[in-house]
Amino acid sequence: MIAPLVDISSVSHRFGQHTVLKNVSLTIEPGSYTILLGPSGSGKTTLLSILGGFVTPSEGKVLIRGEDCTAVPPAKRPTTTVFQDYALFPHMSVGSNVGFGLRMQGVDAAARTARAREALALVGLANAFDKKPHQLSGGQRQRVALARALVVEPAVLLLDEPLGALDLKLRRQMQDELKAIQKRVGTAFIHVTHDQEEAMALADHCVVMNDGRIEDEGPPERVYARPATRFSATFMGESTLIPGTVTAAKDGTITVATQVGALSLTGTVPAGTTVALAVRPEHLVLGATGGAVRLGTTKVSDVVFQGSFKRVLAVSEKDPALHFIARVPAAAAVQPGDIVAVSCDAGDIIFLTS
Numbered sequence: 183m184i185a186p187l188v189d190i191s192s193v194s195h196r197f198g199q200h201t202v203l204k205n206v207s208l209t210i211e212p213g214s215y216t217i218l219l220g221p222s223g224s225g226k227t228t229l230l231s232i233l234g235g236f237v238t239p240s241e242g243k244v245l246i247r248g249e250d251c252t253a254v255p256p257a258k259r260p261t262t263t264v265f266q267d268y269a270l271f272p273h274m275s276v277g278s279n280v281g282f283g284l285r286m287q288g289v290d291a292a293a294r295t296a297r298a299r300e301a302l303a304l305v306g307l308a309n310a311f312d313k314k315p316h317q318l319s320g321g322q323r324q325r326v327a328l329a330r331a332l333v334v335e336p337a338v339l340l341l342d343e344p345l346g347a348l349d350l351k352l353r354r355q356m357q358d359e360l361k362a363i364q365k366r367v368g369t370a371f372i373h374v375t376h377d378q379e380e381a382m383a384l385a386d387h388c389v390v391m392n393d394g395r396i397e398d399e400g401p402p403e404r405v406y407a408r409p410a411t412r413f414s415a416t417f418m419g420e421s422t423l424i425p426g427t428v429t430a431a432k433d434g435t436i437t438v439a440t441q442v443g444a445l446s447l448t449g450t451v452p453a454g455t456t457v458a459l460a461v462r463p464e465h466l467v468l469g470a471t472g473g474a475v476r477l478g479t480t481k482v483s484d485v486v487f488q489g490s491f492k493r494v495l496a497v498s499e500k501d502p503a504l505h506f507i508a509r510v511p512a513a514a515a516v517q518p519g520d521i522v523a524v525s526c527d528a529g530d531i532i533f534l535t536s
């Protein structure tokens with residue numbers, strides 16, 4: 183087995199009395215694009231700062247290429263960080279900004295220029311070498327910051343909300359570029375975001391964080407299709423969550439008591455287990471002729487037009503605490519106040535026990 187590029191083991195961190203990372207273990211593979219995804223305050227930036235050497239963890243170890251880097255300062259470890267605000271030197275040319283790290287390493291001027299030009303070409307800014315940062319757009323500045331971080335050929339590139347300052351359209355465009363650049367250079371990227379669309383678009387490996395812990399991790403397709411926890415099911419995309427208790431389990435068939443009645447499903451969860459049944463919006467069927475699992479009738483509370491589809495929010499007629507989120511084609515004739523049956527296919531139900 184090949185050793186992981188980064189091995190974070192049992193890392194905890196406290197700021198004063200406040201424990202912000204709780205026993206986090208994570209490995210990063212060479213050449214991978216890892217996204218740390220989670221709500222504000224979940225500990226993503228602290229974990230990234232520990233990887234970058236800006237924070238020494240209260241407990242645990244960080245190995246990079248097999249070497250213990252836990253307390254090694256930023257400039258002495260094989261990582262570079264791209265910050266949301268770019269942190270470019272305003273008085274220096276773009277070329278000098280990109281070559282700065284090489285200058286610190288004692289690389290001579292001719293080699294610095296050549297490598298800075300190469301890095302700028304890599305990010306699509308071959309003509310910006312002599313410009314000043316203020317002559318560039320936000321997206322271009324972010325690309326300069328990326329070139330500056332890549333030029334020193336780090337083992338791991340750390341990105342803290344790198345697209346956070348960009349407008350939505352540019353953000354989506356830069357996502358595509360970031361992914362393409364990462365594949366071209368083959369450097370492992372670890373990128374912090376709270377934007378789940380960004381996570382799905384970029385990650386080979388998605389790490390869902392909540393309250394200082396890793397809730398779920400894996401390829402984004404797996405995290406979306408089979409989230410490990412309730413939090414993951416609602417943070418990485420949306421889900422309808424139906425709480426229930428397994429009342430009988432025999433020969434691969436279980437009965438789950440829920441607010442919408444007893445549901446007979448295929449599964450191996452033992453009787454007595456408290457579960458949540460999660461269904462993704464695209465798997466909920468509205469209308470009388472639906473899937474095999476009937477989830478009762480609902481009253482539509484809101485319909486949001488989203489271009490190619492409509493997002494429909496509906497409330498169970500049996501229990502107003504139960505909310506459904508469905509996705510229907512843009513042309514579907516559904517309006518607030520409509521009473522509609524909701525169902526799904528048995529295979530589209532995700533059983534969550536934590």
Ligand SMILES: Nc1ncnc2c1ncn2[C@@H]1O[C@H](COP(=O)(O)OP(=O)(O)OP(=O)(O)O)[C@@H](O)[C@H]1O
Pocket residue numbers: 197200202220221222223224225226227228229376
């Ligand atoms: N230097 C610090 N001193 C004290 N508390 C801190 C410090 N840095 C972060 N925290 C606290 O640690 C917790 C985790 O913060 P962190 O920035 O890692 O979260 P995050 O998931 O990156 O959030 P965001 O998306 O808002 O940046 C928060 O409660 C924050 O207030």
